[in-house]
Amino acid sequence: xxxxxxxxxxxxxxxxxxxxxxxxxxxxxxxxxxxxxxxxxxxxxxxxxxxxxxxxxxxxxxxxxxxxxxxxxxxxxxxxxxxxxxxxxxxxxxxxxxxxxxxxxxxxxxxxxxxxxxxxxxxxxxxxxxxxxxxxxxxxxxxxxxxxxxxxxxxxxxxxxxxxxxxxxxxxxxxxxxxxxxxxxxxxxxxxxxxxxxxx
Numbered sequence: 144x145x146x147x148x149x150x151x152x153x154x155x156x157x158x159x160x161x162x163x164x165x166x167x168x169x170x171x172x173x174x175x176x177x178x179x180x181x182x183x184x185x186x187x188x189x190x191x192x193x194x195x196x197x198x199x200x201x202x203x204x205x206x207x208x209x210x211x212x213x214x215x216x217x218x219x220x221x222x223x224x225x226x227x228x229x230x231x232x233x234x235x236x237x238x239x240x241x242x243x244x245x246x247x248x249x250x251x252x253x254x255x256x257x258x259x260x261x262x263x264x265x266x267x268x269x270x271x272x273x274x275x276x277x278x279x280x281x282x283x284x285x286x287x288x289x290x291x292x293x294x295x296x297x298x299x300x301x302x303x304x305x306x307x308x309x310x311x312x313x314x315x316x317x318x319x320x321x322x323x324x325x326x327x328x329x330x331x332x333x334x335x336x337x338x339x340x341x342x343x
Contacts, residue, residue, distance in 0.1 A: 190343075193336045194340060196333050197337045200330075200334075203332070205251065214229060217232060225338050226335050226337060227324075227334065230330070230332065230334055231328075234322075235276045235322065236275065236276075237257055237262065237276060238253045238254040238273070239253070240317070241257060243308055244282060244308060245297060245300070245301025245302070246284060246298065246315075247293070248296075248297045254272045256294070257269070258272060261285050262282065262283070262284065263285055264281070264283075276319040278321045278322060279319070279320075281316055281317070281318055282318075283314065284316070305327065307321050
């Protein structure tokens with residue numbers, strides 16, 4: 144499956160936020176990347192602002208264009224607020240939940256753990272990072288993978304910060320208790336701008 148493999152610091156500098164985790168480059172060069180990064184003072188159009196917000200959401204969750212558009216279509220057909228539905232679908236992805244539970248330190252790392260068959264959902268092996276979890280699903284670490292250094296070091300620094308997830312340290316498993324409400328999702332995304340962009 145294709146995914147973004149380019150420089151992480153450039154993405155963080157582009158949006159002025161630590162998209163792929165904390166970066167020294169963001170502090171040293173707090174202006175956009177590229178030849179004209181320093182001199183870019185032009186006022187952005189409404190479309191450019193909306194597009195940037197969509198791109199930011201895609202990079203945060205590690206989703207490509209076609210997949211993101213498909214998720215927006217599902218969100219728009221669901222009852223409720225489309226922007227909130229979209230973020231809830233992104234949060235319910237298996238790779239994102241593995242990251243939120245603290246099994247992996249980054250979403251990229253979580254995606255790799257899922258792809259390499261280290262993660263179980265309700266006792267069954269699932270190696271699809273985009274797998275959508277439902278309330279009540281149990282996400283756990285495969286028995287023979289529990290001693291992996293990447294997992295143990297990540298769990299050593301974890302903190303149970305998310306109200307929609309429960310973690311059992313003894314069995315190294317977490318429960319997707321419920322779909323998170325917008326107020327609980329910590330990502331700095333203006334989802335209404337994304338809805339406006341797709342509504343054009």
